[in-house]
Amino acid sequence: MRIIITDCAGNRWPLAELPGAVIFRLFPCPFVPLSKAVPCSPAARCGENDRGSQLTRRADSTGDSEQTARGRRDGRGAFRAYDQIPQPALLRGMAGDRLRAFLSECSQHSHPASTEILRQGEKAENAFLIARGRVEVSYIDIDGNVIIAHIARPGEVVGEVELFSGRPCAASCRTLPDTVLLSFGADLLFRHVPAAVLLKNLANIMHDRLTRDNRQQSIAQFYPADRRICLHLLNLTTPMDPETRIGQADLASLSGTSRETVNRTLAKLRAMAIIDIGRGRVRILDRARLEAVKLN
Incomplete structure (x- = not known):
């Protein structure tokens, strides 16, 4: 039996014939310093076409900037946007x-600024x-209700399933403020990632x-x-990254409750010195107590 991947451009790739040797290696630490990488190429090298141009124009119209990393180094040769990135699950190995x-x-x-x-x-x-x-990551149902399905963090990839399948996006994705993305097309990924590595990572x-x-369904x-x-705040943060940039309305949508309930709950947690609240952000001060707290 042959397994064939068809990308969004209609190219057919038999897995056994995908370019590149199979290399299995795990990094000793979960971060790959980008200061060792060379500058990113222009957008055309990753397969951006008319849709990508529309996306760039739409971002520019909202005050956002889209540019390649070329020319974004400081005097010491390091990237200004970021110094390291969590190892992506799609590229593991x-x-x-x-x-x-x-x-x-x-x-x-x-x-x-926030950009679709x-x-x-x-x-x-x-x-x-x-x-x-x-x-x-949000989904709009047939009645127009917007459901926040997930808040993706550094190292995660969005749009890869639709990229490989050629099917329409199952959900919408919008950046939160101060976000940096790396975009790529199917051809670029197939050229660099061995078939066995890609299949396992997917x-x-x-x-x-x-x-x-399953966990979110159980919570709901x-x-x-x-x-x-409380559980969604834990899911949106980590011990190494205790702050999440999310507004009360979005947290209410994610938790399936009202904004008033979110406001009341966050106020109680702040009074107990478990969290700190700022404009559009929540910072976890005591993760252990947040895991165990019972407010009612």
Whole structure:
């Protein structure tokens, strides 16, 4: 039996014939310094076409900037936008030189303000690797209700499933403020990532998403509103990155409750010195207490 991948341009790639040797290697640490990578190439090198141009114009119209990393180095030769990026799950197992070669051909997009990068029901010409910031993944149902399905963090990729399948986007993706993305097309990925590595990583990503969806379904069904809010705050942060940039309205949508309930719950948590609240952000001060707290 032959497994064939068809990309969004209609190219057919038998897995056994995909270019590149199979290389299995895990990085000793979860971060790949981008200061060792060469500048990103122009957008055309990662397959951006008319849709990509429309996306750039739409971002420019909202005050955001999209540009390649060329010319974005400071006097010491380091990237100004970021110094390191969590190792992407889609690229796990790649040798360091091959990974740096892939990253160097991606296009860098800086979004100081919130910008839509993928729209539900439309075709994805590129996938996006989050280098810094967050990307909100949302779904609109037939009645027009907007559901926040996920807040993607650095190292995650959005749009790769639609890129490989050629099917319309299952959800919309919008950057949160101060986000940096690396975009790439299917051809670029197939040229740099060995077939066996890509297939294994995609399977792992799908497994992680199923696990996340099952956990969120359990939270939605079996926990009261205040506990759902606490659990989502834990899911949106890590011990190494304790702050999440999310507004109360979005947290209410994610938790399936009202904004008033979110406001009341956050006020209680702040009074207990468990969290700190700022404009559009929540910072976890005591993760252990947030995991165990019972507000009712």
